[in-house]
Amino acid sequence: MLSKFLIPRQIRAFSLQKINQTGSKKLDYESKNLTKQLVQRIKIGGPLTVAEYMKEVLTHPAGGYYMHKDVFGEQGDFITSPEITQMFGEMLAVWFLNEWQKLGSPVPLQFVELGPGRGTLSNDILNVFGHLKALHRASLHLVEVSPALSDIQAKRLCKQVTPISESKVYREGIYKAGIPVKWYNQMQDVPKGFSMFIAHEFFDALPIHKFHKTYQGFREVLIDLDPNVDSPKPHFRYVLAKNKTPMSKYLVSKNENRDHIEVSPDSIFIIENICKRLVECGGIALFCDYGHNGDGTDTFRAFKKHVQVNPLENPGSSDLTADVDFSMIKQVVENVGGVIPYGPISQREFLLKVGLECRFKNLLGSLTDKEHIRNLTASYEMLTRDDKMGKRFKFFAIFPETLRKILDKFPVVGF
Ligand SMILES: C[S@@+](CC[C@H](N)C(=O)[O-])C[C@H]1O[C@@H](n2cnc3c(N)ncnc32)[C@H](O)[C@@H]1O
Known part of the structure; x- marks a missing residue:
């Protein structure tokens, strides 16, 4: 398995019930429907770009992979670090609070998560913020395109929820510890502020x-x-455009020396937006993903039930993914200007520098049950070992240039 991971048993004491799980017959029907639409689009307009295909397959309102079900965990198709152990979110919370305090703990504070999955990471981070009395004048903003996952997030995070339809916010709630939570379909709709x-x-x-x-x-x-x-049954295949496409003219650098490259204009747009906001309103950004530093080539792939499958088979039934190009992110950050990029560094390096080993040993010392000890150790190893998630996953941070003097004196932890 290349990059999405399953651990045999999770350390989490609780396991989230599948909420709002749509029946598998309905999902089969949706997947066939999506295939029909893709076939029609190709018959009418010619071959699709991989970006068009990926967008439809992942987020089409009817049959998109993320739109109707919980896709995480042992029952789903892949597992992510926050779902493996709460230590992951705790370390990120400690990092954010430490950096925020260096800046004088500005309020009001917006915590913004993009693609929050089951809401586990925000929940673990805000739990720590709450314990350390950092939720004063804070709010949570979730950018989530999936109605099914936003339901799961609301159930996990909120004591009270109200759907809203007429504004950029499509749902509102109150987090367990009392702060407002809002949901948006796109990053541009999140209000500006630190x-x-x-x-x-x-x-x-x-x-x-x-x-x-x-x-x-x-x-x-x-x-x-x-x-x-x-x-x-229709079958899809890859073909090469005979001539230059608008995207090949615009997105391929003249100095490119790889044989095969992947570029995400949507990522570029969102990262530019975040950088401009950091310059205008102040703040901190942290991106964690598996990726490469400008040397990756053909990384587009699909996962179903923790196994790598063909991305072109049964569209909508498996997760599609591509490694993140951190050299491209760095380039975008530098082009916007007024912000400082940190990283990328490996997940192992970041988590150990922030204090994961210490937290692990503390927790270990409090356990007596052998299975709990085995699970905790397996989670720690999964996050940090180079042959598991430690090396392939990278961390990248962005700070406003105006903080340079403070950050020179008190360097950003972890980088
Ligand atoms: C691979 S999951 C990661 C979930 C979570 N961050 C975690 O690590 O467990 C991707 C998340 O991004 C959301 N997503 C995918 N495409 C999106 C888009 N274009 N806009 C907003 N959210 C999107 C998915 O619905 C899902 O919540």
């Missing part, structure tokens, strides 16, 4: 364009119907 931004395994889910080097230069990889398969 913010802590967290994106964990978010950018890997955003659509990518793929380009392949040919004798005529880079050509975009497209998805077409396969006429060679004689079956009533």
